[in-house]
Amino acid sequence: MRTNLLAFAIGISAVAAGCYHDPCGACTTPGITTVPQMVAAPPTPGPRPSASASVADGPRQNGFDTKVRADFFDGLRGDSAALDRVVKVCEDTLAGQPNHTEAMVWHGAALIGRAGVAFRSGDAATGLALFAKGQGEMDRAVELDPTNLGVRIPRGAVSLVAAPFASEPIKTQLIQHGVADFEVGLAGQTPYFAKLSLHAREQLLYGLTDGYAALGDAAKAQAMFRRMTVDAAGSSLLARAKARAAGQAVAGPTPCQECHGR
Numbered sequence: 001m002r003t004n005l006l007a008f009a010i011g012i013s014a015v016a017a018g019c020y021h022d023p024c025g026a027c028t029t030p031g032i033t034t035v036p037q038m039v040a041a042p043p044t045p046g047p048r049p050s051a052s053a054s055v056a057d058g059p060r061q062n063g064f065d066t067k068v069r070a071d072f073f074d075g076l077r078g079d080s081a082a083l084d085r086v087v088k089v090c091e092d093t094l095a096g097q098p099n100h101t102e103a104m105v106w107h108g109a110a111l112i113g114r115a116g117v118a119f120r121s122g123d124a125a126t127g128l129a130l131f132a133k134g135q136g137e138m139d140r141a142v143e144l145d146p147t148n149l150g151v152r153i154p155r156g157a158v159s160l161v162a163a164p165f166a167s168e169p170i171k172t173q174l175i176q177h178g179v180a181d182f183e184v185g186l187a188g189q190t191p192y193f194a195k196l197s198l199h200a201r202e203q204l205l206y207g208l209t210d211g212y213a214a215l216g217d218a219a220k221a222q223a224m225f226r227r228m229t230v231d232a233a234g235s236s237l238l239a240r241a242k243a244r245a246a247g248q249a250v251a252g253p254t255p256c257q258e259c260h261g262r
Contacts, residue, residue, distance in 0.1 A: 063150045064093075064102035072106065076113055086110045101145035105154050108137030112158065142181070149188045156181025160207050163214070172215070179211035193231065202228065202235035213244040221245045 068086045075083025090107035093100050111134030118127035138155040145151045160178035163171050186204055189196065205228040212221035225245035229238060243250050 064100075065106065065150060065154075068106050068110075072110065072113070075110070076116075080117070083110055083113055087114075099144055101141040101148055102150045104144075105138050105141040105151045108134040108141065109154055109158060110134070111137065139177075147184065147188065149185055152181040152184045152188075156185060156207070160211055175211050175214050179208060179215065182208050182211065198232060198235060202232040202237050205232050206235075206237045206241050209241045210244050213247060218245075218247060221247075 068089050071079075071082040071085045071089075075086060087107065087110050090103045090110065093103040094107065097103070111130045115127045115130035115134060118124075118130060135158075138158065141151045142155055156178045158178075159174040159181065163174040163178065166174055182204055186193070186208065189204075193201065205224060209221050209224040209228060212218075212224060222245045225241050228235065228241055232238070235241075240250050
């Protein structure tokens with residue numbers, strides 16, 4: 001049981017709000033550090049992601065995420081002071097605007113990041129408490145602001161990447177949340193979807209293909225894969241998406257953490 005919780009917490013702390021979409025514009029290759037490697041040593045802080053890219057390469061370029069994103073990923077790479085700055089920015093914002101949903105969702109993601117640190121140190125009780133609080137805050141943000149892409153996409157990313165590390169019924173619930181969030185994300189970005197970076201397009205479409213397949217909806221998975229071959233032509237994730245759309249399991253790393261964990 002503890003091993004499953006450890007894998008779950010470390011997995012989501014490594015990629016919280018950093019997968020299946022384009023929060024930093026720095027990603028070029030899909031990948032993820034394995035759980036044993038991460039247990040042995042947290043990621044080494046590396047170059048900060050670009051401060052110019054946003055959750056989507058569209059109208060949201062001045063969203064709240066621009067205030068916290070770089071520090072957030074530095075924090076997941078092992079810079080605890082950076083993660084503390086994320087928490088402070090969010091808490092300062094929430095002190096004046098308790099229902100600021102983007103601050104709420106990022107605060108929840110930061111708590112999930114801290115949960116991973118707690119699990120790595122062997123403090124399972126603290127890790128579980130932080131994860132539960134963080135997830136609750138992200139869910140609350142979605143309840144308050146269900147059409148805000150700056151809320152839905154981060155929660156969706158966390159949910160879809162966390163799901164493989166969870167056991168039922170939580171696993172299915174996370175996938176359902178993630179798919180619903182990305183459906184909103186896809187619909188909301190339709191007017192400018194073609195202008196998004198390839199990374200943004202491939203991550204969103206792959207996330208939906210994988211999510212539908214995991215839920216057993218083969219028709220939707222195949223339809224999303226077909227769209228991906230057109231709207232994300234040239235993506236390195238196409239082979240993986242094709243396998244998932246066919247109902248096949250895929251071996252190896254999930255898309256995301258290599259660039260955010262460097």
